[in-house]
Amino acid sequence: MKIAIQGGHYSFHDLVARRWFGEAAEIVPCESFADVFAALQSETADKAVVAIENSLYGSINEVYDLLLKHQFPIIGEVPEHIHQQLITHPDTTLADIQVVYSHPVALNQCAQFLDTYLPQAERIEYFDTAESVAHIKALGDHQAAAIAGHGAAQAHGMAILSENIEDEATNFTRFLILDRDAEAVDGADKASLVLRTSHKPGALYEALGIFANRNINLTKLHSRPIRGKVWLYQFFIDCEADTDQLTESIEALRNADCEVTLLGHYRKATTGDID
């Protein structure tokens, strides 16, 4: 089975993919999230793992837009506690560092650390955390650092100069598991859907009432612009609903003039740990 991930081997996506699908799964590394969806489209991969939000950075808009564009079903979620490491060549000190490479979301998670301890260093966005470690190794640049997980430092034989440099101990990333083909998930109790309400005042309130009146808990509500419509938004909603509740709610939403796209119905997960 081939699993497309954003990033390279030893990235957080890689760890999540191997934990979900087992060590036998073949990882298909992709430079961008768009490439991950293209890999499913072209059948280069059967499944995919994509980060959708981080508790410090927020929602990853690009992935929300790609989910709606491609509509590959979400079959699971993996929320993970993430720890970031400052990784360098073994002889590098904090004072030496002129440049820090990492994925933009990881740079954002460590912004306070970088402001405080590395104000002199330029931050350069790289497509992947683990690959940014491989990059500074290949460069042989002892004035460079990378931000990634423990596993990436070990795998590339590089040193961890500062440990757990994320701005808050509560640094969680939620990953989604995608399938190329639709498949019903046993015991599904959480759904992701996209809602476009009618444009009358109170339309969103009315739509949320459909969930509230059924005691369906909304765990996420994220707005994104509708391309081509100015100042109109669509709402990505995660809710805790079994099949009956979900079917009923979607029917009620459509009866209330909402456009609804179901992105997936899967099992709610508990949170794990990645260092």
Place this chain on the structure above:
Amino acid sequence: MKIAIQGGHYSFHDLVARRWFGEAAEIVPCESFADVFAALQSETADKAVVAIENSLYGSINEVYDLLLKHQFPIIGEVPEHIHQQLITHPDTTLADIQVVYSHPVALNQCAQFLDTYLPQAERIEYFDTAESVAHIKALGDHQAAAIAGHGAAQAHGMAILSENIEDEATNFTRFLILDRDAEAVDGADKASLVLRTSHKPGALYEALGIFANRNINLTKLHSRPIRGKVWLYQFFIDCEADTDQLTESIEALRNADCEVTLLGHYRKATTGDID
């Protein structure tokens, strides 16, 4: 009067600032949005102009977070129709271009154009549209292009190779006008506020009901994570309300166990045009 803007002279922020405050205003160019807020904080500037959302790109999360952190009052809004130009040295052709510089939001607005006509070109994020034009001029690089408005091309004596390259004709950016000191705006009919609901199911629905039941139109609802709380969100809300409606709603929200921060009460604007 000194006006802090994100970006340099001839940027879209600069055009909006001069339109709002008049040509006599002294512009204080800032590399980042954080620098704009720091300029107000240090009294290097009296007012500021910051983009808050674009109809193709979406919300600019960094600005939402800075608005809440600093709470400089919003005293106005300026929605503008934005046109992007592909700007080069006069002898450059599309086939020559190996690299395109611009602000990340501008690169995003032109992603389809770049995919179609410049698939070979690397996209490099620059802190400002207009300054990316100055940059390729200074480099003397005839294989480079920049994306910015007409004014930036004219000001720097560079050529427009392709006109209006934004992905959709409906490319609008909404700018906010900020003041260092609070000041009541005459005839204010639009408010921006931040809402943290209690954590019980249906809390957001109940909060939105407070607006709906008063016939207050919500024009924007944007969620951001609360740092230090995992999978809990705060909601940035724009609504059309006069002073009485606003005072009443805030009181009702607080009575319903919501934490409310008012970011500003200002006059709703109509949309202008920037090319």
